[in-house]
Amino acid sequence: GGVAAFQWGAAESGRVSAFDASTLDPADAEKWLDRPRPPPSHAVRGTNTETEEERARRLGAAGVRDQATGKLARRAITGKFQKYTLGEIIPITHDVTLLRFLLPSDDDVFSLRPCSTLQAFAKLGQTAMDEVMRFYTPVTVNGTKGYFDVIVKRKQNGVMTGVLTGLHVGDTMMFRSVAFKLTYEANRWDSVGMIAGGTGFTPMLQVINHGLRDGAVDRQGRPDKTKLSLLYCNRTERHILLRGLFDRLQKEYPDRFKMRYSIDAPINPETWNGYTGYITEEMVRETMPPPSRDGKSVILVCGPDQLLYHAAGVPLSVGHTLSSGKRLQPTAPDLTNLSDIGGVLGKMGYEASQVYKF
Template identity: 25%
Template sequence: MSPYRQLAFGVWLSAATWSATYMFWPESESRAAPTRDDIPISPSHFTPATLLSSETTGPNSKLLTLKLPTHLVPFPEDLNPVWSIYMKDSDIQVERPYTPLEGIDKQGIMKFWIKRYVDGEVGKWLHSKNVGDSIEIRGPVPTWAWREGEYDELVMISGGTGITPMYQLIHHLLINQKSTPSTSTPRITLLHSSRTPVELPPPEILQPLKSLAAAQPERFKFHLFVDSPGNLSSPASHNLQVSRIGTSAVQKALGLSQGSSWFKRKSSAEATKIDREKLGKRVLFLVSGPDRTVAAIAGPMGRNLSQGDVGGILGEMGFTSQDVWKL
């Protein structure tokens, strides 16, 4: 490994510690971070990127594509998921993290699905940008460290733009693979919920996931939920379930159904409890989305963005912090 590559990789390895420290820095400290355009992107400074495209995908969402100059691109193969990039609203000097859907390629391309919230200044600012505008970014900052061979199965539960870290990991493990996935690659089930069909992720996200589920059903399963059908006359034709993600959906994701021997041995009061050892597989739940979604599925986050206790549906089913990670 060249000295330059060692340096870049070392910056990446230290990013987790750096980002944890950063979360508690006074805001004035981040405003003082320098902007550099002569060295690769890093959590320690801002880097100008160019907005290549801005596509409206829903009433309050856009698909943005950014490009870095190639000499500022880190080594993509060194960036294991899940990681994010901070984007800065240069008008008010505030930044927020966003997850690049496919990571970053060697040409410096990154794609983001970003929602505009009424009280979200950075999201509104990003939605106002035009193609060709410069956007300052900082990162990559690790969100969760994927480790090969640690789990037999991943059950991902997301709401809204919370699908973006899930997509990044799925893209890394399955979509972007040039050959058959390793036997140590876990089976993945993704349960995603949006309020209405018009708020579902755009085709750029949904179609690769649907194609993957059809091509590799033994490796990947994908289920969509909406709270309301909206103006859609036939949700079934779009493979949508008009309901919230609940206990039964989680049970099915684990391969447990009401007709299985598992439930025949259980009383109705105990039916939602899961004996992890009897599952016969190492399962991890990844949960991401709006605060209300995360709280309903896995309990709220703790203070200072810590994981907090496991509650919600997964807590009622008997899962603990060993089995659940909130992104």
């Protein structure tokens, strides 16, 4: 049962269920991403005797390539809501949790085309008003077999995060994929700048993973050369999620990926060598492609309402429409892009055509 699966994780990591939150390290959370898929103690398995060819014929264009084997795999996540079983729960900080959901079969391959996200669905009562949908972009690299991971930050009185953090191993959750109007393609832009706050890093990690780690090529088959930069804003240095991964990628791809952090206030001012405070024009000048209309660069922004407002002038009322109370999130997730650019980016002369807000 659920207990067995939980103990499997505990035995493997030496973790006990009553964990000591002070020992958790959000920067080091990457170590959980490459762990083996937990045993499918809850997933219901069919006996599928289909051959690879039969499977390819049945799936047609809907299939995705398994990057390791080059074989066609079933598209395990579609635009229709489907149930996924929670396989493992890993606490990252006192209010951030990594949830590992199992794809229907061990051979299913995780793949989401950037930029798209998962949308979680929950029905909390009898009426349509009791249906909740919220976006969560997995941190999993395309081509991963058998599961995907979402990192969820619990919000005070948050409706969906209350549901997600209350799940037990073996419970199911409905997800579908939703594509944004903006798609990332290798060499479509010379440079892509990204501004993220808190868990808003997840859509950016999808772009970074695809650009640097998926072996992306453009239509002429040339490897991706796009220069990527991420300005990642957090409360303190202790709040920076997956810092180890970002720092490593910057070292591995010094010509292609530039990583900078800003925090509201350092816990230890002597050792902090990133930016401090809300986003400024200076930070943007140093980390982002300059304002331009040539279509060769773009800036992506994702984060809390306050950051979207401060950085790009997205009205706070838009944020509340997208995520507050039990209201539905629109299917076409582009409300944030209807307003003109304001805030720091607006003041610096960036125009709507160069800025995309998630």
